[in-house]
Amino acid sequence: MASRRKKTSSRKGSASRSRKKRPQRSFPWFRLLLAVLVLLAGYGVYLDATIRAKFEGQRWALPARVYAQPLELYAGLELSPAGFAAALERVGYQQVPTLRHPGEFSRDRSRFHLHTQRFRFWDAEEPARRLRIDFDGGRISAINELAGGRAVPIVRLEPEQIASIYPTHGEDRILVGLDAVPEFLTTALIVTEDRGFHEHSGISLRGIARALFANIRAGGVVQGGSTLTQQLVKNFFLTRDRTLVRKGNEALMALLLELHYGKDEILEAYLNEVYLGQDGARSIHGFGLASRFYFGRALAALAPEQMALLVGMVKGPSYYDPRRHPQRARERRNLVLDLLAEQGRLEPAEAARLKARPLGVVDRRRLASNAHPAFLELVRRQLQRDYREEDLRSEGLRIFTTLDPLLQRTVEAQAEARLEQLERGYRIETGALQTAVIVTRYQNGEVLALLGDRDPHAAGFNRALEARRQVGSLIKPFVFLAALDSRSYTLASRLQDAPFTLDMPVGDAWQPRNYDKQFRGEVLLIDALVESLNVPTARMGLDIGLDQVIQTLRRMGYPDDIRPLPSLLLGALELTPLEVTQLYQGLAANGFRSPLQAIREVVDAEGQPLQRYPLEVQRVADPAAVSLVQYALRDVARRGTAKALGARFGADAGLAGKTGTTDDLRDSWFAGYDDDRLMVVWVGRDDNRSMGLTGSQGALQLWSGIMARSGVLPSIYTPAAGVNLVEIDPTSGLRADRGCEDRVQWPFIEGTAPETPAPCAQGDNSGPGNWFRQWFD
Amino acid sequence: MVRLTQILLRFLPLTALLLSACATTPPGERAPVIDAGSPAGSGTDGSVPASPRSAGQAPTNVEVIPLERAAPPAGSPAVASLLGQAEAASRARDWSAAAVSLERGLRIEPRNPVLWNRLAEVRLQQGQFRQAEQLAAKSNSLAGDDRLLQTRNWRLIARARRQLGDEAGAAEAERRAEAFR
Numbered sequence: 041m042a043s044r045r046k047k048t049s050s051r052k053g054s055a056s057r058s059r060k061k062r063p064q065r066s067f068p069w070f071r072l073l074l075a076v077l078v079l080l081a082g083y084g085v086y087l088d089a090t091i092r093a094k095f096e097g098q099r100w101a102l103p104a105r106v107y108a109q110p111l112e113l114y115a116g117l118e119l120s121p122a123g124f125a126a127a128l129e130r131v132g133y134q135q136v137p138t139l140r141h142p143g144e145f146s147r148d149r150s151r152f153h154l155h156t157q158r159f160r161f162w163d164a165e166e167p168a169r170r171l172r173i174d175f176d177g178g179r180i181s182a183i184n185e186l187a188g189g190r191a192v193p194i195v196r197l198e199p200e201q202i203a204s205i206y207p208t209h210g211e212d213r214i215l216v217g218l219d220a221v222p223e224f225l226t227t228a229l230i231v232t233e234d235r236g237f238h239e240h241s242g243i244s245l246r247g248i249a250r251a252l253f254a255n256i257r258a259g260g261v262v263q264g265g266s267t268l269t270q271q272l273v274k275n276f277f278l279t280r281d282r283t284l285v286r287k288g289n290e291a292l293m294a295l296l297l298e299l300h301y302g303k304d305e306i307l308e309a310y311l312n313e314v315y316l317g318q319d320g321a322r323s324i325h326g327f328g329l330a331s332r333f334y335f336g337r338a339l340a341a342l343a344p345e346q347m348a349l350l351v352g353m354v355k356g357p358s359y360y361d362p363r364r365h366p367q368r369a370r371e372r373r374n375l376v377l378d379l380l381a382e383q384g385r386l387e388p389a390e391a392a393r394l395k396a397r398p399l400g401v402v403d404r405r406r407l408a409s410n411a412h413p414a415f416l417e418l419v420r421r422q423l424q425r426d427y428r429e430e431d432l433r434s435e436g437l438r439i440f441t442t443l444d445p446l447l448q449r450t451v452e453a454q455a456e457a458r459l460e461q462l463e464r465g466y467r468i469e470t471g472a473l474q475t476a477v478i479v480t481r482y483q484n485g486e487v488l489a490l491l492g493d494r495d496p497h498a499a500g501f502n503r504a505l506e507a508r509r510q511v512g513s514l515i516k517p518f519v520f521l522a523a524l525d526s527r528s529y530t531l532a533s534r535l536q537d538a539p540f541t542l543d544m545p546v547g548d549a550w551q552p553r554n555y556d557k558q559f560r561g562e563v564l565l566i567d568a569l570v571e572s573l574n575v576p577t578a579r580m581g582l583d584i585g586l587d588q589v590i591q592t593l594r595r596m597g598y599p600d601d602i603r604p605l606p607s608l609l610l611g612a613l614e615l616t617p618l619e620v621t622q623l624y625q626g627l628a629a630n631g632f633r634s635p636l637q638a639i640r641e642v643v644d645a646e647g648q649p650l651q652r653y654p655l656e657v658q659r660v661a662d663p664a665a666v667s668l669v670q671y672a673l674r675d676v677a678r679r680g681t682a683k684a685l686g687a688r689f690g691a692d693a694g695l696a697g698k699t700g701t702t703d704d705l706r707d708s709w710f711a712g713y714d715d716d717r718l719m720v721v722w723v724g725r726d727d728n729r730s731m732g733l734t735g736s737q738g739a740l741q742l743w744s745g746i747m748a749r750s751g752v753l754p755s756i757y758t759p760a761a762g763v764n765l766v767e768i769d770p771t772s773g774l775r776a777d778r779g780c781e782d783r784v785q786w787p788f789i790e791g792t793a794p795e796t797p798a799p800c801a802q803g804d805n806s807g808p809g810n811w812f813r814q815w816f817d
Numbered sequence: 818m819v820r821l822t823q824i825l826l827r828f829l830p831l832t833a834l835l836l837s838a839c840a841t842t843p844p845g846e847r848a849p850v851i852d853a854g855s856p857a858g859s860g861t862d863g864s865v866p867a868s869p870r871s872a873g874q875a876p877t878n879v880e881v882i883p884l885e886r887a888a889p890p891a892g893s894p895a896v897a898s899l900l901g902q903a904e905a906a907s908r909a910r911d912w913s914a915a916a917v918s919l920e921r922g923l924r925i926e927p928r929n930p931v932l933w934n935r936l937a938e939v940r941l942q943q944g945q946f947r948q949a950e951q952l953a954a955k956s957n958s959l960a961g962d963d964r965l966l967q968t969r970n971w972r973l974i975a976r977a978r979r980q981l982g983d984e985a986g987a988a989e990a991e992r993r994a995e996a997f998r
Contacts, residue, residue, distance in 0.1 A: 112921065114895030163917040193898030194921075483927030484920070632955050652913065655920050655936070656948060657955045716927065760958060 087289070088296050094276060095301065099309065100325075101207035102215065102436025102645055106419060107199035108443040109486075109640070110161070113173065114194040117180045118751065121150050124175070127446065128154070131200050132336035134402065139186075142168045143337035150175040153186060157338055159198035162440060162641035162649050166196045200445050202411050205432045210321045214328035215436070215645070216339055218308040225327065225339070225347040226307065231383050232351050232376050234268040238303060242269045242294035269294040272310045316350065317357045324357075334362060336402040345394040348380070349373040362401045370399060413499035414492030415443055418618075418638045421505070426651060427642075436645030441638055442486035444479075450750045451477050451489045452496035458742040459494050459723070466732055473731060475723045475742065476503035476617040482625045482718040484655045485634030501726075508614040509707045509722060513572045513681075513735070514700035515593075515611035517627060517669050519581045520569050522592040525665035526584050530792045531566040531672060532773035535576035542582070542606055550606050552578040555701070564773045566786070569672045570680035572699060574610050581609035595660040597622040597633055611700065620711060621720045627669065628696075628713040630760060631661035663760040664789045671757060671787050673697055677712065681736050685712070688744055694755035697743075699735030706730050708738030715755030719743055759787045769798030777801045896922045896929060903935055912943045930959040930966055937973055941980075950977040968997040 111127055113119075119127075125135070128145050133154075136144045142157040152173040159166045170186040183192045206212060218226075230237045236244045244267050266274065273293040297306060315323060316330035324333050327350055331339040335346050342350075352372035353360045362369035374395045381391040419441055423432060431437070459473045477491040492502030501507070523529040537560040542550040552574045559575065568576040581589055586604040593602060599619055602608060615623075618636065626633035634657050642651040673696035677685040681699040689695055697712020708723040708731070723738040725731050731738070759765060765785040769776040774794050776783035779802035899922040906915035919936045926932065937952035953970040960966045971994035978987040 112895070112925065114893065114925070116893050116895070163914050191894070194895040481924065481927065484923060486924075630958050632951070632958065649913075654916060655923065657951045659951060659954050663958045758961075 084292070084296070087293050088300075090277060091273075091293055091296055092300060095297070095305075095309070100213060100215070100312065101209075101211070101434035103207060103212055104205040104432045104435070104437040104439055105201055106203040106205065106416065106439045106441060108202050108441060108445045109488075110199040110440075111197040112194060113180060113183060113197060115180055115182050115191075118178060119175075119180060120178045121147070121152070121175045123446065124152065124173075124180075127197070130445065131198055132332065132402070134336060139170065141337070141341040141343065143341045156195065157198055157341065159196075160643075160647045161196060162643055162652070166198070169195070171195065199440065202441070202443060202445065203416050204322075206322060207433045210323055211325050212319075212322045212329055213312060213324075213326040214332060215312050216326065216328035218304055218311070220340055221308075221311055221327065222340060222342065222347060224344050225342075225351065226311075227385050228348055228351040228376055228380055229311075229354070230268070231379050231385060233271070233354060234266075235383075237268050237307075240267055240269075240298075242296075242298035243267060243291050266290075267294065268310050269297055269306055272306060272313055273297060275313050275315065276309075314354055315357060316353055317361065334401050343397070343400065345373060345377065345397045346400055348376040348394070349399060352376045362399050366399055366401075373399070411497075412443065412448055412490075413497065414502050414504055415441075415448065415487070415490040415638065417492070417502050417505060418487060418490055422637070422639050422653070423642075437650070438643045438645075438647070439639060440641045440643075442481075442488060442640060443638075444488040447479060447750050448489040448491075451479065451491050451746055454742060454745045454749060455491055455494050455496070458745050462723070462733065462738060462741065466737070468731055472725055473723055473738075474503060474726050475721065475739075476507060477719065477721050477742070477746070478504050478617050478621045479717055479719045479746075480621055480625060480636060481716060482628040482713060483634070483716075485625055485636045486640075487636055487638045488717065490638075503722065504617045506616060507722070508616055509724060510611060510702040511613055511615050511620060511709065512611040512700040512702040512707060513574075514620060514698055514709050514711055515608070515613060516569055516572065516577055517673060517698055518593050518596060518623065519577055519589050519609050520565070520672065521596075521627070521661060521665055521669045522588045523565075523580050523584050524668045524789075525592065525662050526588060527789065527792065528584065529565055529580065530788055530794070531564070531668055531786050532768055532788075532794055533565040534562050534773060535565055535568050536579055537561055537563050537568070537573060537576045539575070540579065544606075552606075552610060564770070566672045566675060569669075569698075570675045572676075572681045578606065578609050582606060592661065593623070596626045597660070611702070617720050617722045620709070620722075621718065624711045624713070624718055624720060626660050627666060627673075628718045629657075630670075631659060631663045631666040632657045633660045634658075664762045667758070667760040667763050668787055668789070670696060671759075673712075674757060682710065682712065682740055684736060684740060685744060688748070689752055692754060693752050694757060695747075695752065696755075699740060701734040704730040705732050705734060708733045708735050708740075710735050710739035710743045712743055714747070715753040717750075717753070719746065721746075757787075762790050763787045764790060764793065766793040768794070769800050772798045774798035775801060893925070896926050896932070899925075900932070900935065903939075907939065907942070910942075912939050915939045916943075928959050930956045930961075930963065933959065934966060934970055934973070937970070941973060941977055944980075946977040946980045950974050950981075953977070964997045968994045971997065 125145075125147060129135070133143055133145050136146055139146055139153050139155045142155045145152055145154045147153075152171075152175075154171045154173055156166070156169045156171065158168045169192070171192060172182075172184045172186050172189075173180060174182045174184075183195060184190060185192060204212060234240075234244070234247070236246060240247075247267060270290050273290050277289075277293060312326040312328065314327070315325055316327070317324035317333060319333065324330055328339055330350050330353075331337060331342055331346075334350070335342060349362060349369060349372070352375065353362075353369070355372070359365070360369045360372045377386065377391045377395050380386040381388045386394075419439065423439070427437070455475050455477060459475060460470075462468065463470055463473055473494070475491065475494050477489070478487065479489040480487050490504050492498075492504040492506075493500070524531075537554070539551070539553075539559060544550055554574050555572065560573070563571075563573060563576055565576075565580070567573075568580070586606065586608065589609065590602045590604060597619075599615075599622075602613065605612070622633075622636055625636065634655065637653050639653050641649065641653070643649050674694060676682050676699070677695040677697055678691050679686065682695075682697055685693075685695045685697070693714065695712060695714055697710060700707065700709030700711070706724060706728055709721065711718070711720045713719070721739040721743045723731075723733060723742065764787065766788050767776045767780075767783045768774070768786045769780045770782060770784050774796045776798045780798055780800035783798075783800075899918045903915040903918040903922070906912070906918060916936060916939050919932050919939065922929065922932045923936070933952055933956035937949045937956060940946075940952055941949035950973075953973045957967050957970045960970065971990050975987045975990035975994060978984075978990055
């Protein structure tokens with residue numbers, strides 16, 4: 041970090057003071073001279089103020105940096121060696137035969153050697169460490185220190201930078217303090233650019249003479265005799281044209297700068313200011329960022345020949361661009377190494393050895409400021425509550441987000457592939473389907489991945505946050521939650537599935553129908569949810585009262601007031617995918633709501649913590665009632681409208697979820713979770729026309745594709761406290777025993793399980809049909 | 818059955834030491850504190866249960882799904898190490914550092930009720946009484962039949978409610994804490 045020492049001494053206009061006491065003479069030329077001197081002195085004061093204002097204030101507008109969540113490595117972590125290598129490369133590690141520097145790794149099949157880079161996290165600094173990491177199949181089996189072999193329980197890898205929020209002029213830099221700059225680099229810089237740096241007072245007469253000689257010989261300007269101080273002044277304060285006036289200004293300001301500030305401060309400013317390349321609209325300034333940009337590693341981790349290359353590039357970053365002109369860059373680098381040898385700063389043999397090395401430049405990673413625009417939009421929304429836009433662009437904030445980059449890429453790739461597949465399979469015009477996907481870790485509400493358009497780079501309409509669509513049957517679990525919470529119903533309650541009409545105060549009478557237009561007479565409550573039947577759901581909802589359902593929805597995080605219309609029971613409500621995710625988060629997390637978060641911490645440019653977004657929970661529903669709904673949602677995935685999941689992942693995966701389909705097949709939804717993640721998927725058309733896909737035909741396909749590629753964490757059903765598992769005959773919903781071959785265990789809140797034996801139960805000596813009467817007695 | 822959590826909680830001041838000891842345990846060896854909670858022949862590894870009650874369902878069949886993420890072993894050294902860091906930070910009264918370590922642990926083992934309990938304790942110390950109460954309730958919802966942990970959580974809830982001026986609620990929580998003893 042650049043220091044900002046305050047200087048109190050001032051020598052403003054010292055040049056003019058000594059002359060003031062001289063006796064006045066009446067010669068006009070002397071008055072003229074005096075006037076000129078006063079003007080010059082005034083100008084000097086002005087320049088001096090300019091310099092000091094810039095040097096003592098915040099010197100640079102620094103972009104905010106946005107990071108993904110760091111990869112936490114520990115024995116037992118599910119990660120393939122190939123996935124690990126890829127993750128390392130994304131944060132800029134280079135694979136080498138033997139470790140020499142931080143930022144490198146070597147791999148021998150399932151064993152990695154890794155030299156981590158120092159990284160300052162919000163709470164602590166993760167030190168640079170040399171580690172051995174062993175894999176056993178698809179998981180880490182051990183992490184040990186390379187020296188001594190001590191086991192390391194957990195390592196936080198530096199996070200991948202996913203975006204920057206740039207100052208408007210597009211200058212990007214990573215500030216480095218002089219103490220963090222290898223001496224080899226400063227030596228090489230001084231030898232190459234300004235050999236007299238430590239002796240001169242801002243301008244170098246020898247340098248000017250040498251340049252003048254070269255220019256006269258060439259008959260034009262071919263060489264600038266600029267010192268590092270002059271170059272800094274030029275970049276800091278002046279335009280790029282080469283007029284004489286500017287040259288004069290430059291010299292004057294260089295002298296003033298040297299008057300006020302020490303060599304170290306000037307050198308440090310130079311190292312951070314210098315222009316070293318271009319990346320689209322972003323300009324690369326300073327050695328700190330250049331080191332990352334060209335070599336993918338921290339300045340302190342650079343090899344000598346890499347430093348020599350950067351120093352060589354100062355002369356012309358685009359002319360000597362090592363990616364576009366590797367040969368030129370190599371010659372320039374070797375020239376710098378020769379100069380160092382010539383000046384006795386490098387052994388000739390060592391110089392020869394370094395000159396033979398490759399450039400070592402990494403492929404240009406798309407350090408896109410729009411890599412994941414939909415997720416970033418969510419980050420911005422959260423930031424806007426606490427920060428002004430201009431602070432984000434200039435204060436060098438570091439923003440640690442919850443994004444799981446690997447998962448995000450899986451979501452993006454799957455969305456692209458599955459939507460094309462759906463369009464082909466259902467003969468939908470190409471490009472007509474759109475989608476939104478949100479994945480969260482539901483126990484803490486962290487958003488792991490988010491997609492707002494089938495094109496992951498599209499930065500326009502963000503459907504995940506902005507598309508308000510009818511939710512249809514996605515609402516049903518909350519209707520059932522309200523019913524089960526009231527204790528008037530159990531999973532085995534019998535619901536009527538028969539036509540009915542509700543007269544409405546205004547408009548047409550309400551006549552709900554099932555999707556298949558059939559009526560089953562009577563169904564068990566769990567089956568009504570598992571098969572997503574509208575009529576029994578509506579009857580039950582009206583029985584417990586719309587107010588109960590609305591209260592439940594509001595507590596679970598429904599964002600707006602809800603008009604008490606019966607159609608809400610079947611999901612005639614419009615919500616964004618993000619809002620749906622918040623509702624389901626509490627359901628998946630046993631009735632404990634956590635606000636969805638995209639940011640963990642924000643620190644300032646010095647690494648000091650500014651803001652944390654801590655984990656919060658709030659109990660919003662009775663865990664006992666929630667655990668009954670959870671059981672039913674597992675059955676949805678096992679034998680109901682999402683039974684494709686059971687078939688694909690196995691019933692033991694314990695997946696749970698709910699399909700949603702709206703009128704005329706306009707919206708296709710699936711909200712589901714495994715033991716760790718909740719994912720909500722919407723598929724539909726922007727023009728809200730029918731696309732002909734149900735929830736299970738559309739959204740479920742994408743959901744299942746993403747889950748298959750990112751891995752399912754199987755979950756075992758855990759009833760809440762006060763809930764018992766009771767053997768039930770699934771046909772009658774009555775108490776089963778060994779006599780019932782198809783008996784199942786269903787959860788019941790204590791004291792609510794049916795006592796009446798099912799017809800199949802042994803020891804039941806009542807005649808057939810008797811159970812039915814008993815139930816209704 | 819004696820659970821690890823009970824042991825952890827009973828010897829709380831010692832836990833950090835023991836946990837940091839297991840942080841340095843060579844691979845393949847289990848730290849002594851983990852073994853201490855494991856009743857012989859119980860068939861469990863004696864570590865903190867991720868899913869306290871298995872509800873008698875068939876064990877998960879890992880063969881079914883080709884690309885499955887298996888849960889990290891519950892009460893893993895990684896989480897033990899983070900718990901140790903949180904204890905150390907708490908002793909230094911650096912509550913926010915303690916919270917960060919516990920939240921890291923919860924990302925690895927979101928169902929570990931001890932982590933939720935410790936986070937509730939940290940919030941209580943920070944004067945965030947409502948969050949303390951909620952986090953303790955969350956811990957309880959995951960505690961299964963770990964009565965000692967539930968007692969601790971109810972006592973914590975009682976303290977939080979008292980701070981919030983809810984005397985009746987505090988008394989009720991204390992009653993429930995006693996009921997678990």
